Amino acid sequence: MVAPPPTRALPAAILNVGDELLAGDVINTNAAFFGRRARELGFSVLEARIVRDRVEEIVASISDLSRLVRVCWVSGGLGPTSDDLTTEAFARAAGVPLVRDEGALTRLEEKFRRFRRPMAEANKKQADFPHGARLLANPIGTAEGFALSIGACRFFVMPGVPRELELMMREQVEPELRADFPFAPVLRRIYRVIGRGESSVAEALAPLWRSLPQRSAGLGAAFIHYRATNPEVQIIVEATPSDTGELASEDELGSLDTEIERLLHPALFGIGSASLAARVLAALQRAGLRVCTAESCTGGGIGQRLATVPGASQSFLGGIIAYDDAVKMRQLGVPGPMLAQHGAVSESVARAMAEGARAATGADLAVAVTGIAGPTGGSLEKPVGTVHVAVSDAEGTVHERLLLRGDRGTVQQSTEQWALKLLWDRLHARGLAAIEEAHAPSPS
């Protein structure tokens, strides 16, 4: 690996240990968590690596990364079982013995008493650490972590369980790093779009990007990238330094908003990390309105996305999962002859579902979806991916027909996102939602 490009950010890396991550059994969300936190702290992550539960292989990567970066976050392999080998690997890589920490052993025994579980003999190895390591407390799990410097690199070794690792990172690792490496975090602005493809977005914005060097040296040096997660496209503008060290300020990045909003209307729905569901709920709450759902092909996924947002109960009433036509008729009042004539996947049924859900629950707005998620059920006239979405409120009902691509799960997830987008569009058309910067409530 070569030297990093010029930046004020210190080079860092992520190392995740575990066969289960390489076998694809588990999706590695810890790497994404470390990546987000690294960015907030002002580090530049050069590499993230997953290795197997084999001592020699872990040692080899520790050695590689200790030469490449200044800080490395490590997760996994601190458990009590025989395939938990990370601690041993660090002792070997540092050339120090493993030492039992009596304090850690006492805390471990205390935790088992508190959880009212018998302590297995194997758990005792969780009180062994490389000589010279500084321990990281784990108030919510048995595996304590540790910090250890090898060469010029400071390693922070944490358990693989996401909530344990996240707490340890936030409460112990980050305060230390903020104190020792007081870098300015890398500023970035994320614009979010549903309804236009990545290259169409890139082409629409190209003239704007070309104009940036004339605006300021910092803006001219900004790093722009795109991220397509069907159906959403994100445009990320990141303040990287120019050759002479100029950085775009937060105000300069924000000065792009109006033009980007104009160029990407009506697909642009927001700026920043807050989810579309959170934006819809915030707009509803400000307007004093409540929403309900009527879901067929998504089976509850739209409601689930809304319920994920803390405080959803203020604006989300609930809804009807009308997966079977009998539920569409009984709970939503969709007329049987309409189902027979047009089929369950049709504009008229989507409209009737939305209107029926509003009537049944008394909500101010309802969003309804009915579609063919596949893999079977498609026809020439209505192929897999055909989805009808309707939004109903006191002023009427709007409808859109979508033709989505992908497998069953992709069609379902795209439908959920599109349903929330059409709800957002409806609120925007009524002057109740605006494109604004908003971030997820928790920094994770």
Added chain:
Amino acid sequence: MVAPPPTRALPAAILNVGDELLAGDVINTNAAFFGRRARELGFSVLEARIVRDRVEEIVASISDLSRLVRVCWVSGGLGPTSDDLTTEAFARAAGVPLVRDEGALTRLEEKFRRFRRPMAEANKKQADFPHGARLLANPIGTAEGFALSIGACRFFVMPGVPRELELMMREQVEPELRADFPFAPVLRRIYRVIGRGESSVAEALAPLWRSLPQRSAGLGAAFIHYRATNPEVQIIVEATPSDTGELASEDELGSLDTEIERLLHPALFGIGSASLAARVLAALQRAGLRVCTAESCTGGGIGQRLATVPGASQSFLGGIIAYDDAVKMRQLGVPGPMLAQHGAVSESVARAMAEGARAATGADLAVAVTGIAGPTGGSLEKPVGTVHVAVSDAEGTVHERLLLRGDRGTVQQSTEQWALKLLWDRLHARGLAAIEEAHAPSPS
């Protein structure tokens, strides 16, 4: 990196390119996909690596990995924008020029005509490939991939969009690898548990593991590991070869089932990759029964999990998302005085929700959940994580009170899994579900 341990599997690696993966904007599901496919193909993945969109850094990792493994799957950085640099990096790493492929250019223009989108000038670079590369067709996207050998390593370079990459892998890369590397896939058996912690499971199984060397040399050499994804724990037994080359057979692995079932009863619910939702639906379908849901704190997540399973419509009717108490009363008939007296998060309300959902939809079974997902709403008597689950059928209603740990999302996801587990337990108690090996319908 050191030489791999003795195994018949050929060493392989995964390389994902993209700042967005390191920034934590996107969770890297492609690595998990490649890992699963590699295992099926009989390769042993030694390492998975994510690097940034910087030519020199991509080149350095290509060079590292070409010395370490024989096959490497690569994703990302094949798009039309200025941060798409993977193709250029491969040309440099191989020491060959980039060459425009006229056939690829024609196909690209044709795709844009077919999608009725104007082709941006920038897209033309998607027709450039390293000299000597073999192209991999992309029937569903603009970015074609390529295969290129560097040293002793064969690289397969694919776009980052999951569905494009997955199709390319299955239809073009895998047939080639199966033909050229006809290894026996690594056999493994996964036992799945909800209701016991990882170390408790490990301790219960320890005597069994100790007995394996007496059963056969292959079983004695099996690699056992655990994976805890709250609330589920998985036990993975993998046929790795002994020092003298013996491997456990599929029958030998399967011979452990009865004992593991006895040792882990009643927490064990199945064997293999099929989801709990798929197992519940399969049991319902065999029994000719239909289920509905009544969800408060999960907002539709249980229904969503059921709807994810292809063919769910045969046994899943739908349900009521009773997030607000008004919906609990209107749609589920929960008495207002019961809500006032016991609170929405109570045994009696959970029971009434399940019974009300059955009555409303006519389903044979109903599962209901009501709980406090947090972060607010908890009290001394009912802390955050308090959840009541009820399952109702013609023979009565059963109930369980859970005290779940974690943040809002974790409590919601655990609740969904527990609800499905209690539904499965109910079917099991009635003799309608059995612990069996079952796999996810699609190999992805």
